[in-house]
Amino acid sequence: MGGFAASLGLLPASMAHGVGSQVQRPLAVVVVGGMLLGTAMTLLSIPLLLQSVETD
Numbered sequence: 001m002g003g004f005a006a007s008l009g010l011l012p013a014s015m016a017h018g019v020g021s022q023v024q025r026p027l028a029v030v031v032v033g034g035m036l037l038g039t040a041m042t043l044l045s046i047p048l049l050l051q052s053v054e055t056d
Contacts, residue, residue, distance in 0.1 A: 003039040
């Protein structure tokens with residue numbers, strides 16, 4: 001939830017076209033992508049890891 005909120009907060013910076021956006025835009029795109037990818041991988045990898053370790 002926190003990663004998703006941070007990604008939404010940086011979304012305007014990643015789509016900016018104003019003064020100074022040449023410096024901030026690439027960084028914002030990388031941060032947004034990393035936060036979304038990290039959140040998605042966590043939501044997928046933790047259940048898969050627990051399922052593979054769990055013994056019945």
